[in-house]
Every structure is written in structure tokens, then in C-alpha cells.
Amino acid sequence: MNNNLIRYITSRIKNSKFKCKNCGLCCKTSEIMLSAREIGGISYALNIEKEEFIKKFLELKKIHKTKIIENRIYEISGECYVIKKNNNGDCPFYIEKDNKSYCNIYEYRPIVCRLFPFTWEYFPDTNSINIDYSENGWNNCQGIEKNKQSNWDDIRDIVTGNVILSMIQSNELQMNGKLTQKLKIN
Numbered sequence: 001m002n003n004n005l006i007r008y009i010t011s012r013i014k015n016s017k018f019k020c021k022n023c024g025l026c027c028k029t030s031e032i033m034l035s036a037r038e039i040g041g042i043s044y045a046l047n048i049e050k051e052e053f054i055k056k057f058l059e060l061k062k063i064h065k066t067k068i069i070e071n072r073i074y075e076i077s078g079e080c081y082v083i084k085k086n087n088n089g090d091c092p093f094y095i096e097k098d099n100k101s102y103c104n105i106y107e108y109r110p111i112v113c114r115l116f117p118f119t120w121e122y123f124p125d126t127n128s129i130n131i132d133y134s135e136n137g138w139n140n141c142q143g144i145e146k147n148k149q150s151n152w153d154d155i156r157d158i159v160t161g162n163v164i165l166s167m168i169q170s171n172e173l174q175m176n177g178k179l180t181q182k183l184k185i186n
């Protein structure tokens with residue numbers, strides 16, 4: 001899939017800077033979907049059985065999200081495992097200590113977390129991807145400085161690496177027949 005993959009970025013990425021400020025906001029606001037591979041990886045990291053991990057930390061949730069990229073609207077709908085939030089809305093793996101934010105499973109954190117605040121759209125006919133900020137990211141991420149000269153060259157490899165992992169995860173989620181993604185025509 002990624003051989004000769006053509007990468008495009010949107011103008012709002014070109015006209016902004018991004019550097020994570022470790023504010024932890026994405027760990028308080030994002031819905032974290034997990035593929036079977038990620039469930040296996042995090043259970044391994046926590047040294048518990050997959051079934052125990054699912055029972056304790058996940059819930060099967062009906063998903064209905066819209067994703068807007070360059071004025072096109074995508075709908076993602078179906079069911080998948082998501083991380084159960086604490087009562088205060090935080091991810092259970094999120095830790096705040098001495099005014100700093102930490103992820104308790106950082107090395108194994110899901111691709112949704114790695115990709116934030118970015119998102120992507122894939123065009124199979126040209127084997128190209130269009131990378132943009134997600135709406136939640138654009139509106140809320142503390143690390144985005146709008147109307148600044150881009151530092152895209154500095155983050156290109158990290159972002160596109162995570163985009164490719166996210167594409168793999170998306171295929172995995174769709175392959176289990178529980179999640180579909182379609183372009184919504186208004």
C-alpha cells in the first residue's frame with residue numbers, strides 16, 4: 001500500500017506550526033478506538049490476559065463520526081472497542097504529575113493517540129494520501145500555532161509514518177466487518 005505513496009498536505013498544515021506541548025488535552029477529549037492488534041499489544045504491556053484487559057478497560061461502542069477533509073465529509077459508522085473513560089472523562093492511562101502529562105502505556109499507546117492532531121484521506125486510484133488536521137485537533141490542540149510558517153519538513157516522517165499505521169488500523173477495523181467508512185454526498 002505504501003510503495004510510491006504520494007503524500008499531500010493541506011494548506012492549513014503548510015500555514016501552521018505543530019509541536020506537542022504535552023498539555024494532555026487529547027487524553028481528556030479523544031475517543032480511542034483500538035484494533036485487535038493494539039488490544040494484544042497493550043495487554044502484553046500490562047501483563048494481563050486480553051480478555052481481562054477488554055473487561056477492565058474497554059467497551060464495545062457504536063461509532064458514528066464525521067471526518068471533514070478539504071470540505072469533503074466522511075462518515076465512519078459501526079461498532080468497535082474504545083477505551084472506557086474515567087468518571088472525569090480522562091483516559092485511564094493518563095497521569096498528571098508535577099504539572100506534567102504522562103501516558104502510562106506510552107510505548108504501546110494506540111495509533112489514534114500517535115496521530116493526533118492529524119488525520120488523512122486515501123485516494124486508491126492515485127495511491128495518494130491527503131493529510132490534514134482533524135477537526136478536534138485543529139480546534140483544540142494546544143500545539144498548533146496557526147498562521148505561522150510551516151515546520152512540515154521537521155515532522156513529515158513522523159506524521160506520515162503514523163498516517164500509514166493509521167491506514168493499516170483502519171483496514172483492520174473495517175476487515176472485522178464492524179466498521180464502515182463512506183463519503184457523504186450532500
Ligand code: SF4
Pocket residue numbers: 019020021022023024025026027116117140141142143144
Ligand atoms: S492536545 Fe496537542 S499539544 Fe496537547 S498533548 Fe495532545 S497533541 Fe500535544
Ligand code: SF4
Pocket residue numbers: 026027028030032091092093094095102103104105106109110113
Ligand atoms: S492511551 Fe495514553 S496517549 Fe492515548 S489517550 Fe490514553 S493516556 Fe493519552
